Amino acid sequence: MEWMEQTAKGRPYDQATVQLTLSVVAIRTTSDMTTQAIFDLCGREELVQELRKEVISVISQEGWKKTALYKLQLMDSFLKESQQMKPINIVSLRRVAKEIVKLNDETQFAKGHFTCDPE
Numbered sequence: 001m002e003w004m005e006q007t008a009k010g011r012p013y014d015q016a017t018v019q020l021t022l023s024v025v026a027i028r029t030t031s032d033m034t035t036q037a038i039f040d041l042c043g044r045e046e047l048v049q050e051l052r053k054e055v056i057s058v059i060s061q062e063g064w065k066k067t068a069l070y071k072l073q074l075m076d077s078f079l080k081e082s083q084q085m086k087p088i089n090i091v092s093l094r095r096v097a098k099e100i101v102k103l104n105d106e107t108q109f110a111k112g113h114f115t116c117d118p119e
Contacts, residue, residue, distance in 0.1 A: 001064060015064060033083060040082045051075055093117040 004018050024031045041048055054074045062068035094116040101109040109115060 033079070036086050037079055037082045040078075040085070047078070051078065 001015065001019065004013065004015075020034070023034045041051075051074060054072060058068050058071045062071060094114065097109040097111055097113045097115070099111050101113075
């Protein structure tokens with residue numbers, strides 16, 4: 001955000017839009033978490049209002065500083081719960097066939113084939 005302040009050179013911009021845009025394009029995991037959190041908020045107006053109150057309160061006290069993030073306790077709890085309900089990594093036991101693999105039911109995996117099992 002500091003970079004954006006310097007780049008804007010006094011021109012107005014929407015900090016929330018910039019932050020969301022950076023989150024979505026930064027890395028896949030951040031994008032997935034942000035998207036899932038937004039989905040989890042849909043239809044939960046009471047939670048949206050509580051989160052909004054918390055953000056307004058903290059930002060009015062702390063300003064747009066990194067230290068303000070540590071005071072967003074409801075937001076932190078909400079994001080953790082959202083991640084627990086739909087983790088980014090929903091498969092495990094990822095394997096690559098080093099040679100042709102043929103199972104008893106005649107299923108075949110070619111050399112180099114990726115496979116995984118759900119968690």
